[in-house]
Structure formats: structure tokens, C-alpha cells
């Protein structure tokens with residue numbers, strides 16, 4: 001009873017604050033505050049495509065420009081998320097004296113993203129997953145940023161701010177809220193906290209609302225017809241570039257428009273982008289069962305270590321060198337190079353080419369003798385040349401390239417690499433993980449639940465990779481049997 005009273009009170013305070021700031025929103029939106037799962041937005045009546053459901057003044061968004069500490073942030077040269085974290089910590093430190101008090105009192109202390117889990121939790125729950133190394137590095141980098149930029153600032157006496165509100169813990173909390181709730185607003189404001197817009201939950205591929213920017217001139221010609229995505233990545237703070245005249249417009253409004261109808265009583269969802277569970281857990285602290293954007297990666301390092309166990313260093317170096325000379329590479333992020341395996345178990349082409357070069361001495365020798373002529377070649381020309389060199393009995397078209405690469409040896413290598421990648425998850429089997437997930441409560445054990453959804457999703461993709469390799473292995477055999485039968 002006490003909790004529901006408290007949640008009604010904080011929602012009322014937020015609505016009063018929105019009114020004082022000039023927010024306009026439809027009566028059809030209901031904000032529901034659940035003790036278990038936080039705030040969500042529901043439709044009180046049917047919402048139709050094109051309905052304008054909210055207008056948010058940019059001036060009421062909390063950004064490095066609008067915060068009371070903006071001049072300090074600017075003087076210290078703290079841009080992007082570091083500056084926004086400083087702004088958020090500052091406004092929170094003011095309590096009731098902050099102009100954003102009505103909004104800030106609605107936010108959780110922190111979002112339960114892995115960044116704020118203990119190192120022990122990260123090590124036990126995320127081991128083997130795509131997130132394990134990333135979170136350990138995030139924690140390290142964030143600590144270094146705080147030490148280098150925030151600590152000296154709070155120690156400088158003229159600021160007279162309470163150092164306890166800007167400690168490492170507060171910084172991590174602010175960062176978790178920024179990761180999960182900030183939006184790229186425009187060129188003037190950069191990323192910021194956008195009250196009301198950040199109350200909508202995410203549903204992959206099934207969002208009901210989009211946000212658009214409008215210029216302060218309120219001239220319809222100036223409207224920016226683009227979605228505002230959640231800003232989530234320090235390196236790439238904006239997913240889309242705004243090209244309109246109001247890029248530097250400090251005022252203006254943000255509008256929320258229905259893009260897919262909602263029936264009365266239904267939840268109104270936004271989209272945080274098309275992301276697999278690793279990205280969702282990383283930035284927002286939750287996962288989705290059966291997420292079609294899941295992927296699993298196989299590190300180049302892991303591939304090379306596996307080859308090194310059977311071949312000499314020189315052998316590995318020369319094959320890798322040839323692959324690189326042909327201008328091939330894996331995906332890269334945070335000092336690692338890796339190959340993606342898509343949600344249906346299909347490995348990245350570059351991995352297949354690398355395996356082929358490693359496993360076919362004949363092709364390696366032939367390619368090595370012509371590599372200089374291929375350095376400048378485009379992808380198609382390189383594939384055509386490779387097909388020529390492979391010189392299989394039948395005429396192969398470009399579309400067959402992937403099939404041609406999937407020889408017995410390459411398929412077997414894929415199965416072994418899937419096993420090596422799988423061993424990173426530790427001793428529990430996929431079946432054990434699935435039954436642990438079935439017995440786990442999402443609300444009571446949210447860290448365990450979401451890490452299990454991530455683990456199970458990734459391991460299912462590895463199982464699909466094995467099935468993919470086995471199916472091709474069998475297909476190659478069937479083709480061979482047919483061919484020899486024809487010869488007879």
C-alpha cells in the first residue's frame with residue numbers, strides 16, 4: 001500500500017513538473033508505475049498511426065547546455081557523455097533545488113546494466129558471452145575517465161560542490177542512466193536526458209511511437225523528419241546525422257508521433273534500435289527471448305590459436321599474411337578482431353575464406369603467386385579469381401562462392417571452432433543452461449535471468465553453426481556420390 005501510494009505521488013509530481021515546463025501530451029497516454037518492472041506507458045484508448053501524442057520542449061531536456069553547471073563543463077572541456085554525466089550528477093546533487101527535481105525523482109538510482117554489477121558477478125554470470133571482456137574494459141576505462149577528469153574537477157576548491165555527489169559510484173550510476181535513457185537531441189544540445197520520451201519501453205521491431213525534432217520557428221518546412229534514437233555509444237553518439245537548419249537550435253520541441261496503432265489498454269512501445277541481446281543487456285540491462293538480432297562472434301585470435309595447435313608459427317603467419325594481403329579482415333572493436341555468426345548460424349564470409357586458405361595448400365600456393373595482381377581488385381573480381389583457381393569440375397557462379405568454400409575440411413574446422421568457442425562458457429552444458437533459465441525468476445534474479453538468456457541465445461547460435469557445417473558436409477558428400485554415379 002505504501003509503495004503504490006509512493007509511486008502515485010512521484011508520478012503526480014512528474015506530471016506537475018511537465019505542466020510547469022510546457023510539455024503537451026495526450027490524455028490517451030497512461031503512465032503505469034510497477035514496483036516490479038518500473039514505468040511503462042499504456043494507451044487508454046485506441047491510438048492511430050500519425051497521432052501526435054506528445055510535444056517536449058528542448059529547453060526542459062537535461063543536457064550539458066541546459067544544466068546549471070554548463071559553464072564549468074564547458075571550461076573543463078568535458079564533451080559528450082562525460083559532460084552529460086557531470087550535468088546529471090550536479091542536478092541530482094541539488095535535490096529539490098534543481099529545476100529537474102520533478103523529473104529526477106522519477107529515475108531509479110541506477111539502471112541495473114552490467115557496468116554496475118560487481119566484478120565477481122560479471123565474471124561468473126557473463127563468462128564466455130560477448131559481454132564479458134567488454135564490461136571489464138568498460139569498468140576500467142570509466143574509472144580512468146573519472147580519475148582523470150572528474151576527480152580533479154571536484155577537488156578544485158572554487159567549484160564548491162559536494163564531492164560525495166560526484167564519487168566513482170555516483171559516476172557509474174549516472175553512466176548507467178545515460179546509457180539506458182539518453183537521446184541524441186541535436187547539434188547544439190548533443191545527447192541529453194529527455195523527460196517523458198524515456199518512459200517508453202522497448203520492443204524489437206514492433207515499436208508504436210517515433211520521435212521527431214521540430215524547429216523553434218514552428219514552420220512546418222523546418223520539421224526534421226527523422227527518428228531520434230537512443231544515444232548509446234561513446235564513440236558513436238549519434239546514429240543518424242541531422243541535416244536540417246535547426247541543428248544548432250537551442251529551443252524548438254521534440255514530438256512523439258504514433259507510427260503503429262495501439263489498441264486501448266495496450267502498452268505503447270518505442271524502439272531503442274535493432275539490437276541483439278548482448279547490446280541490449282550492455283546498454284539497457286535487459287534481454288529478449290528469441291531476439292532475431294542475436295549474433296555470436298568468433299575471435300580471430302581464437303581461430304589462430306586453434307590453427308597454431310596443429311601448424312607451425314610460420315605456416316600460420318604466411319596464411320594469415322596472404323589473407324590480409326588480399327585485403328580481407330574481420331570486424332573490429334575495442335582492440336579485437338572477430339567474425340560474426342548470424343542468428344541462423346551462418347558464419348561471416350571472411351572467416352570461410354581464411355579457413356579455405358589455411359586448409360588448402362594447393363590454393364594457398366596458387367593465390368600466393370597471383371596475389372599482387374589482386375591487391376587492388378574489388379570483391380567480385382577477387383571471388384571470380386578464387387573460383388577460377390579452385391577450378392572445380394562444374395562451372396560456378398558468384399552466388400555459389402560460399403558453397404564452394406564449404407569443403408569437408410572447412411566444415412570440420414567450423415565445427416571445431418564452434419566447440420572451442422563454446423568451451424569459453426565453462427562446464428555447464430547448453431541443456432543445463434536452458435533448465436537453469438526455466439527455473440529462474442526474471443524479477444527476483446534479474447542479473448542471472450538476463451545473463452542466462454544471453455548465454456542460451458549465443459550457445460543456440462553455435463549449435464546452429466555446427467548444424468550449418470554438418471548440412472554442408474553432407475551436401476558435398478551427396479554431390480560427390482551423384483557425380484561418381486554419373487561417371488559409372
Ligand SMILES: C[S@@+](CC[C@H](N)C(=O)[O-])C[C@H]1O[C@@H](n2cnc3c(N)ncnc32)[C@H](O)[C@@H]1O
Nearest residue numbers: 038039111180181198199200201202284285286
Ligand atoms: C528508457 S527506460 C524505459 C522506462 C523504464 N521502464 C522506467 O522505469 O523508467 C529504459 C529501461 O526500461 C527497461 N526496459 C525497457 N524496455 C524493456 C523490455 N522490453 N523489457 C524489460 N525491461 C525494459 C530497462 O530497464 C531499460 O534500461
